[in-house]
Amino acid sequence: MKLQIILKAKSRVIVIAALALLFFSVLLDISQSAAARRAPPKSSSSQTPTAFSKPALVQRYQQMITPEALASRLYFLASDLFEGRETTTRGQKLAAAYLASQYRLMGLAPKGSVNKFEPLSPSAYFQPFTVYRRTPKETRLEVLAGGSRVASSTFSAEAHDDLSYFMTGNPVSASGDVVFAGYGIADDKLGYNDFAALKAKGVSIDGKWVMILADEPLAAAGTSLFPTADHQPTKWTATFLPKKRALLAAGRPAGILVVRYDGPRMQGTFADNAAQASSAAQRLGSLSLNQSPFPPTYAISSKLADQILTSSGQTVESLRQQINQSLKPVVFGVEGMTVRTAVEQSKGLETENVLAFIEGSDPQLKDETIVISSHYDHLGVNQTLKGDRIFNGAADDGSGVVASLELAQAFMRAKRDGFGPRRSILFINFSGEEKGTLGSAHYAYREPLVPLEKTVAEINMDGVGGIDPKHPTKSRNYIYIVGDGKLSAELIDINKRLKEATNINLELTDGPPGFNSDQFNFQTQLVPFIYYSTGFTEHYHQPGDEPHTIDYEHLSRVARLVFATAWQVANQEARPQSVNRSELTFDGYSCPPCPFECDSVRYNHPGECPVCGMPLMPQYSAKLKE
Numbered sequence: 001m002k003l004q005i006i007l008k009a010k011s012r013v014i015v016i017a018a019l020a021l022l023f024f025s026v027l028l029d030i031s032q033s034a035a036a037r038r039a040p041p042k043s044s045s046s047q048t049p050t051a052f053s054k055p056a057l058v059q060r061y062q063q064m065i066t067p068e069a070l071a072s073r074l075y076f077l078a079s080d081l082f083e084g085r086e087t088t089t090r091g092q093k094l095a096a097a098y099l100a101s102q103y104r105l106m107g108l109a110p111k112g113s114v115n116k117f118e119p120l121s122p123s124a125y126f127q128p129f130t131v132y133r134r135t136p137k138e139t140r141l142e143v144l145a146g147g148s149r150v151a152s153s154t155f156s157a158e159a160h161d162d163l164s165y166f167m168t169g170n171p172v173s174a175s176g177d178v179v180f181a182g183y184g185i186a187d188d189k190l191g192y193n194d195f196a197a198l199k200a201k202g203v204s205i206d207g208k209w210v211m212i213l214a215d216e217p218l219a220a221a222g223t224s225l226f227p228t229a230d231h232q233p234t235k236w237t238a239t240f241l242p243k244k245r246a247l248l249a250a251g252r253p254a255g256i257l258v259v260r261y262d263g264p265r266m267q268g269t270f271a272d273n274a275a276q277a278s279s280a281a282q283r284l285g286s287l288s289l290n291q292s293p294f295p296p297t298y299a300i301s302s303k304l305a306d307q308i309l310t311s312s313g314q315t316v317e318s319l320r321q322q323i324n325q326s327l328k329p330v331v332f333g334v335e336g337m338t339v340r341t342a343v344e345q346s347k348g349l350e351t352e353n354v355l356a357f358i359e360g361s362d363p364q365l366k367d368e369t370i371v372i373s374s375h376y377d378h379l380g381v382n383q384t385l386k387g388d389r390i391f392n393g394a395a396d397d398g399s400g401v402v403a404s405l406e407l408a409q410a411f412m413r414a415k416r417d418g419f420g421p422r423r424s425i426l427f428i429n430f431s432g433e434e435k436g437t438l439g440s441a442h443y444a445y446r447e448p449l450v451p452l453e454k455t456v457a458e459i460n461m462d463g464v465g466g467i468d469p470k471h472p473t474k475s476r477n478y479i480y481i482v483g484d485g486k487l488s489a490e491l492i493d494i495n496k497r498l499k500e501a502t503n504i505n506l507e508l509t510d511g512p513p514g515f516n517s518d519q520f521n522f523q524t525q526l527v528p529f530i531y532y533s534t535g536f537t538e539h540y541h542q543p544g545d546e547p548h549t550i551d552y553e554h555l556s557r558v559a560r561l562v563f564a565t566a567w568q569v570a571n572q573e574a575r576p577q578s579v580n581r582s583e584l585t586f587d588g589y590s591c592p593p594c595p596f597e598c599d600s601v602r603y604n605h606p607g608e609c610p611v612c613g614m615p616l617m618p619q620y621s622a623k624l625k626e
Contacts, residue, residue: 048361048419051568055501058567061414062502062560065406067552070559073402074465075547077376078394085393086284086380087432088131088349095376096354099429100125102405103356106412111355111426111449126352127449129442131287131432133346135280136171139164141298143308144338151307153300155274157281162270163304165277167258168240169294175340176208176254178308180319182329184212185236186246190226195250197329205251209339211305212243213316214260217324222264225324237265241596244294245611255341256297259305261316270301284380287349287435289442293610296341311335351377353439354429355449358411360570362422369424369450370569371458371527372407372562373440373518374400375433379541388543395537395545399465401429403559410563421570426450430518433462440518441615444525445606452522456575457491458529459566460519464558465550466537475507476551479558482511482531484523490576491530491565498564506557511535520592524617526584528576532562585623589616 051058077098083091100122103110110124118124138156141164142149153163182194194212198205216236217225224233235242240258247253260270268276277299300308302316309315312334322330354376360366378393392398408427414420426449432438444452467476483492499506511533519531539545569576588602591609598611606616 048414048422048571050571051498051564052501055498057419058564059502061410061567062563064410064413065403065556065559065563067556069406070399070402070555071547071550071552073405074394074398074550077402078392078398078545078547080390080392084380084391085376085378087287087377087435087438088284088351089380091380092351092377092431096126096352096429096431097122099354099376099401099405100356103354103408103427106409108356108358108408108412108427111357112352113447113449123352125354125356127355127443127447128350128352129289129439129447130348131289131351131435131438132291132348133284134168134171134286134288134292135346136166136343137346138344139166139171139298140342141300142340142342143304144340145311146336147338150310151304153304155278157278160274160278162274162301164298164300165274166281167277167297167299168292169256169297170292171343171345172291172296173341173343174209174254174296175338178209178211178257178334178337178339179203179205180211180309180312180330180332180334181205182213182319182323182331183216183236184210184243184246185216186249187234187236190228190234192226192327192329194329194331195246197331198250201331203331203333205247205253207252207254209255209257210247210253211257211259211300211308211334213320214258215263215265217327218264220264225327233265239596241598241611245596245598248294248610253295255295255339257300257305257308257339258297259302259316260299261302261320270299270303273299279384283382287432287438288608288613289438289615290608292608292613296343298341308334308337308339311337351431351439353431353443356408356427358408358415358421358425360422360424361415361420365422366424368454368456368575369426370421370566371426371428371450371455371522372404372461372566373428373430373458374404374461375430375439375518376401377431377434377439379434385543391541391543392546394547394550395466395534396463396540397433397461398547399463399550399555400461400532403461403464403555403562404429406559407563407566411566421567423456423570424450425566425570433518436613436615437516437518437521440521444521445615452525452527453581455522455527456578457569458519458522458527459491459562459569460517460522460529460531461533461562462517462531463533463535463537463540464562465555466534466539466545467551468535468537471535472509473507475509477505477554477557478507478509478534479561480509480511480515480533480535482515482519482533483529486577486579487523487526487528488530491528491569494568495530495561495565498568499561502560502564504557504561504564506561516592521615521617524592526579526581526620528578530565532558583623584620587619587621590619591616
């Protein structure tokens with residue numbers, strides 16, 4: 001009976017959402033028809049003027065972007081009906097259908113990669129791509145001595161024990177002998193290197209399971225035993241990432257076993273940690289475009305580690321004491337022991353970007369395209385919370401999405417009046433931004449539906465509603481402008497001049513460095529860009545990020561400024577200045593700059609950084625003169 005009630009409730013939610021969408025679409029269609037009847041006669045001009053040459057014309061269409069229109073869209077898109085729009089979920093897919101329906105009603109052409117033979121389907125606007133959960137569906141870890149099983153552990157979202165749980169890495173089955181590598185630290189500045197000690201003994205980690213202790217040598221009070229200035233725990237305790245880098249530098253292990261013991265910095269028992277990991281596996285969690293290239297990594301308890309160490313005559317505690325007292329590595333191959341894992345992987349999940357297109361009116365310029373982007377996914381529902389569990393994502397990034405819809409409508413009205421953009425405009429609402437800018441990475445690195453060479457500018461909006469309480473001037477009427485040197489200089493200058501030319505009352509603030517969103521994947525491909533945001537707002541990534549918290553007058557001013565900037569770039573004679581690719585040499589791929597030093601490694605393929613997990617980006621350098 002309970003199941004039937006739940007199913008009926010879910011059905012009612014879907015019906016209500018569908019009826020609301022239909023009602024909203026009808027209202028919008030009526031309003032558009034009325035606007036078309038009120039529109040002035042079409043211009044006979046063959047070229048749409050720029051925003052600088054005729055600012056009054058641009059202001060006419062700016063005024064169509066109203067607080068009321070933005071609010072009507074955002075109160076719907078960021079309502080509970082869309083269940084937080086988490087990537088791959090029902091709420092995200094309802095949002096995709098809503099966006100496609102709005103672009104269809106406005107008259108924008110679909111620019112998706114599917115359903116070429118069903119042009120009237122909403123999916124004609126979709127660019128689908130596959131993402132992968134970082135946690136496998138189920139793992140079984142076995143310890144063998146001389147071929148006989150001595151221990152076994154199972155982990156999944158439904159079951160766990162006090163022996164092991166999956167941490168990170170590529171969730172594949174693996175088998176191999178075992179090497180004990182101390183704490184897994186390689187730090188010549190500290191005078192301690194477990195992997196150098198293994199090499200000195202002639203012990204390779206290639207194709208083997210490497211067992212390491214969590215953290216670093218620590219006193220009972222949790223202070224570091226290394227001779228550091230303040231005796232605070234070092235980077236080797238702060239995160240697992242430095243150890244990942246050290247492991248990859250030392251060889252190619254089959255897998256990693258991280259021993260979590262009852263130490264001064266361990267929070268909760270191993271069983272508690274396993275239960276938390278199992279609970280986290282029930283949720284969607286983090287996603288990626290690729291399976292991680294790092295070896296499968298498991299946390300194991302001291303109980304299981306001691307069973308693996310039996311043939312050595314050592315225990316986890318005896319090894320810790322030896323290393324902690326001498327601050328010298330204790331490393332060795334574990335004789336006669338084998339670890340093997342069997343993994344049932346989670347299936348790939350489908351999600352989609354939404355793309356809508358306005359073809360340019362100029363025969364010579366219409367092959368050049370401006371991308372206007374925002375992301376429509378958010379954080380979904382967290383059932384473990386009390387009270388409000390839905391992350392509505394009104395500011396982040398419902399505000400950017402509804403602004404892009406209003407921009408699209410204003411451009412289409414101008415086009416019907418005879419002032420269509422000379423260059424083409426591609427609106428993209430990305431999915432997967434909250435999971436690591438996955439949608440824009442897929443578009444920019446794998447499937448640019450408009451060639452990047454013909455993409456003259458990328459204009460991104462992420463969180464253009466809400467207020468940053470840490471804004472340097474404490475202003476509530478501002479917008480951060482994020483750019484990068486030569487790639488953004490002209491666009492930022494255009495933006496500042498148009499603020500004055502079209503009388504928009506906004507304080508423009510340089511965006512904080514490293515404040516990235518979907519624009520980053522265009523930036524790494526050397527596409528000129530400008531990125532608008534109100535930053536880390538009051539309700540950033542909280543259930544309280546709801547439509548009633550948005551200042552719609554402020555949001556309309558931001559959207560009008562973005563519209564003027566896009567108008568200017570679409571209609572000026574020359575495309576924005578950019579980097580000349582012919583003057584550059586491609587140097588492979590690396591992860592973005594990060595504090596874990598993995599960005600110094602170059603790869604000959606795109607994908608994911610095996611250390612920090614960020615998407616690998618292309619690297620270029622100036623060609624050497626002959």
